Amino acid sequence: MVEDHPVVVEGLRRILAQEMPHAALLEFNTGETFLQHLREAQHLVTLALLDITLPDTNGVELCQKAKNLSPDTCVLGFSNHNDRALIMQMLSSGASGYLLKNVGAPELMQCVREALNGQMAFSDEVKKIIARPSAAHVKAVPPLTKREKQILRMIADGKTSADIAAELLVSPFTIETHRRNLMQKFDVNNAAALIRLAAQLQLI
Amino acid sequence: MVEDHPVVVEGLRRILAQEMPHAALLEFNTGETFLQHLREAQHLVTLALLDITLPDTNGVELCQKAKNLSPDTCVLGFSNHNDRALIMQMLSSGASGYLLKNVGAPELMQCVREALNGQMAFSDEVKKIIARPSAAHVKAVPPLTKREKQILRMIADGKTSADIAAELLVSPFTIETHRRNLMQKFDVNNAAALIRLAAQLQLI
DNA sequence: TTTTTTCTACTGGTTTTCTGGTAGAACACA
DNA sequence: TGTGTTCTACCAGAAAACCAGTAGAAAAAA
Numbered sequence: 001m002v003e004d005h006p007v008v009v010e011g012l013r014r015i016l017a018q019e020m021p022h023a024a025l026l027e028f029n030t031g032e033t034f035l036q037h038l039r040e041a042q043h044l045v046t047l048a049l050l051d052i053t054l055p056d057t058n059g060v061e062l063c064q065k066a067k068n069l070s071p072d073t074c075v076l077g078f079s080n081h082n083d084r085a086l087i088m089q090m091l092s093s094g095a096s097g098y099l100l101k102n103v104g105a106p107e108l109m110q111c112v113r114e115a116l117n118g119q120m121a122f123s124d125e126v127k128k129i130i131a132r133p134s135a136a137h138v139k140a141v142p143p144l145t146k147r148e149k150q151i152l153r154m155i156a157d158g159k160t161s162a163d164i165a166a167e168l169l170v171s172p173f174t175i176e177t178h179r180r181n182l183m184q185k186f187d188v189n190n191a192a193a194l195i196r197l198a199a200q201l202q203l204i
Numbered sequence: 205m206v207e208d209h210p211v212v213v214e215g216l217r218r219i220l221a222q223e224m225p226h227a228a229l230l231e232f233n234t235g236e237t238f239l240q241h242l243r244e245a246q247h248l249v250t251l252a253l254l255d256i257t258l259p260d261t262n263g264v265e266l267c268q269k270a271k272n273l274s275p276d277t278c279v280l281g282f283s284n285h286n287d288r289a290l291i292m293q294m295l296s297s298g299a300s301g302y303l304l305k306n307v308g309a310p311e312l313m314q315c316v317r318e319a320l321n322g323q324m325a326f327s328d329e330v331k332k333i334i335a336r337p338s339a340a341h342v343k344a345v346p347p348l349t350k351r352e353k354q355i356l357r358m359i360a361d362g363k364t365s366a367d368i369a370a371e372l373l374v375s376p377f378t379i380e381t382h383r384r385n386l387m388q389k390f391d392v393n394n395a396a397a398l399i400r401l402a403a404q405l406q407l408i
Numbered sequence: 409t410t411t412t413t414t415c416t417a418c419t420g421g422t423t424t425t426c427t428g429g430t431a432g433a434a435c436a437c438a
Numbered sequence: 439t440g441t442g443t444t445c446t447a448c449c450a451g452a453a454a455a456c457c458a459g460t461a462g463a464a465a466a467a468a
Contacts, residue, residue: 016323021252065356092408094408150272150273153272154272190364192395195397196399199399199404204400
């Protein structure tokens with residue numbers, strides 16, 4: 001667990017000790033100590049419970065870095081934040097699930113087991129939040145023109161600029177320009193990052 | 205609407221005529237006629253209700269093609285299929301929502317209005333299906349090694365092979381090899397398509 | 409312990425993307 | 439009718455990705 005609230009640490013410790021007495025439980029109170037542990041890889045971390053607000057970082061960033069260092073580690077967000085966008089960000093960052101801190105012991109253990117089992121795991125309240133379609137996240141999307149959306153999808157399809165130009169009956173130069181404008185709007189510098197963002201924003 | 209069941213067509217026609225008397229309602233009973241209409245673009249299509257099983261194609265493919273031709277058209281899946289994976293595929297293909305055919309008129313119109321409003325729209329039953337985390341979709345994922353998952357995420361972050369090599373302290377050649385292997389496993393031929401697929405499969 | 413898989417590394421050549429310019433035509437809208 | 443936006447188009451050079459091989463070392467699995 002990566003958690004800086006002593007009370008929560010204590011609670012988790014008790015529950016886990018009782019329910020999974022054989023599991024090795026590691027406790028970190030900052031993101032950096034956790035990442036350091038992953039780097040050294042003394043012990044594999046099979047499952048991590050990440051608090052969202054930590055003294056030195058935030059859950060989303062930490063989750064990304066952790067998954068980069070250790071792709072097989074299963075990450076669960078564990079926080080009081082019930083903001084849909086945040087939860088979605090965690091999932092996009094590779095988290096396998098999300099729990100609100102108000103969960104009871106049975107629900108917590110249920111989620112842990114699901115996650116260890118390769119499933120997505122959410123506490124009941126989070127399920128409701130996810131089911132509720134968001135109108136908010138659309139706001140953050142940079143406005144794309146019709147043509148840009150169209151070309152974005154074709155890039156995601158794996159088509160080259162030449163392919164797209166042929167399909168749309170315009171010059172390849174034109175497509176290159178659109179490509180550039182798209183990357184500029186999303187503030188990225190290659191197609192991979194562009195498509196990742198677009199996928200996260202549900203544009204494709 | 206793109207729908208080949210006369211009874212459903214009739215039902216939709218009545219409901220829509222009553223609830224949105226000023227809207228122009230176009231009816232297609234095959235995917236191809238619909239796509240043809242989009243190509244000719246005589247009239248903009250603001251919202252499309254797509255049946256999933258059609259004589260000449262399936263909803264997912266049709267949705268993709270339709271969004272390629274007309275990115276601003278809002279697509280709603282409309283079918284009896286309540287398979288979570290299928291619904292997710294539709295959403296990944298650009299659909300703005302999904303309704304089961306058992307919806308009543310008020311729910312239908314509610315979803316249509318939400319969709320026109322730029323929101324995601326789901327019938328109540330679909331919301332439940334989406335909230336329920338799936339274990340199934342994991343099966344279709346090609347098995348990636350730890351290292352590959354790690355590098356995949358870094359590619360999605362927009363990092364170049366050189367960047368990644370520097371970060372992981374290996375040769376850029378190595379990263380290039382991993383890149384190639386990843387693309388081969390996913391059967392795509394560039395990073396954009398790779399990342400799109402990975403995003404759809406929730407690997408990043 | 410043998411076998412298989414994964415991770416590593418290289419050559420060399422081709423294709424594509426990315427960067428940083430510029431700029432005219434068409435369109436929408438005020 | 440002017441103004442801003444979108445779509446189009448071009449050049450040229452640098453950087454990166456892609457392709458088709460091969461292959462040794464390390465680690466995991468049989």
